[in-house]
Amino acid sequence: MQCALFDAEVCRSCTWLSRPYGEQLAAKEQHVRTVLGDPPGLAWAPVVASAEQGFRNKAKLAVGGTVQQPTLGILDPGGVGVDLRTCPLYPATLARSFDPLAEFVGRASLTPYDVPTRRGELKNVVVSVSPDGELMVRFVLRSQESLARIRKHLPWLLGELPTTRVVSVNLLPEHKAVLEGEHEIVLTEQAVLPMRLDVPLRLRPQSFFQTNTQVAVELYRQARAWADDAAPSSVWDLYCGVGGFALHLARTDREVTGVELSDEAVAAARESAAEAAVDATFVAADATAHVLATPPGEAPDLVVVNPPRRGIGTELATWLEASRTRHVLYSSCNPTTLARDLAAMPSLRPVRARLLDMFPHTAHSELLTLLARG
Structure with a gap:
């Protein structure tokens, strides 16, 4: 590869x-x-x-940069965002969501969390894709401060990503090196992403x-x-x-x-x-x-x-x-x-x-x- x-x-x-x-x-x-x-x-x-390549069904994207120019990918040792939207490990059905999600950060005014100063709201975006190409999108936030703005602009995101079945907000108020917190707020009517294998499985936001x-x-x-x-x-x-x-x-x-x-x-x-x-x-x-x-x-x-x-x-x-x-x-x-x-x-x-x-x-x-x- x-x-x-x-x-x-x-x-x-x-x-x-x-x-x-x-x-x-x-x-x-x-x-x-x-x-x-x-x-x-x-x-x-x-x-x-x-x-x-193209084998990963889940993207765990640390958010860095600014509201106007966010990065989706990883953080370097200094806590600065490194954008990995072109990573070839993700299938096209998943990768196509990255640019609309980056634009959504600006539309909803989601301030990326800055690790060195411990300021900001949006820590991670986690996106999963099913074998049918359907998506689950999760925003990991420090608090509910931006929840109303996410709800307001959610119709735009669903219009850009029509295969999205589940959108949720996960709250991680603590400053620690984990991906997500315990509390999840589902924002869509659908709370489950179907994973149609030999036996159909159902994936909820906090499920492995x-x-x-x-x-x-x-x-x-x-x-x-x-x-x-x-x-x-x-x-x-x-x-x-x-x-x-x-x-x-x-x-x-x-x-x-x-x-x-x-x-x-x-x-x-x-x-x-x-x-x-x-x-x-x-x-x-x-x-x-x-x-x-x-x-x-x-x-x-x-x-x-x-x-x-x-x-x-x-x-x-x-x-x-x-x-x-x-x-x-x-x-x-x-x-x-x-x-x-x-x-x-x-x-x-x-x-x-x-x-x-x-x-x-x-x-x-x-x-x-x-x-x-x-």
Whole structure:
């Protein structure tokens, strides 16, 4: 992939961009094999490659500059805005929204937040695109000071971006290095962005979804195939988000429960299950606390875990080791914490693994591993 921003050293976020893509994939697979120790009996499926550009379904754009000339992209080490509207990682359906959004900043008089002085209102603009090309737009603000102006000019924005389904304001009053706050104000009648995959999912403003739709589809397909081979009658999907794994693994003869801390994500998962007439239950709870409250003898046949980079941790791994669970599907974005968690579950041996390149041009990837008790 050629990127003028990278060549000009304006942005170096794609740290592996200078490496041929085939070399990137080989290096990632070798790295995870080395970290896991390539245990005997582990069968590796072929790597799932990504498109090299236009693969991101979400743009997290820090806002800098001025009301009249805003930048949408990142902030440099001094807190100055760097405009990345021409970044080739975004598909055209998403990139076409950037210029109207920049103009909207001026129309609604949204003062970009200045990190060094801690003044201003608009911190980030977050835009997601569905497989159908529909958009969700979120404005991350310090306060509600500009909310009335956003409402006033919203018809103009919807006219410029007619595929927009959801617009919201997220409030982040604190000065800290996070993307968003807890409070969300939805400004459109529609509060959900449909994500039509093999099983339709629904994305709410604060819900997590994999950033690479094409590779996410392959991830869910592989999980479903391995789960069907294992033929469990009961499944837990921990850290389930909007229910991607749970809804793809659900069957009429299979009891499926998803557990997720985010109320918004659980609400979206329940709506998806109802829309698709899928028999799955979703619980809003901390995954580890929910599991530890269950006697190990009442564990399901199969547990899916898709934790953040820190992994599942000692408590959950110890519980799984002591449980009656026959199989675990572990989707990991961090092979180091995966290896640590596997060491705490020696009775659950990795038997299948597949690397999925969710994040091209970086050292990161997703690894799906099937563990079997033996």
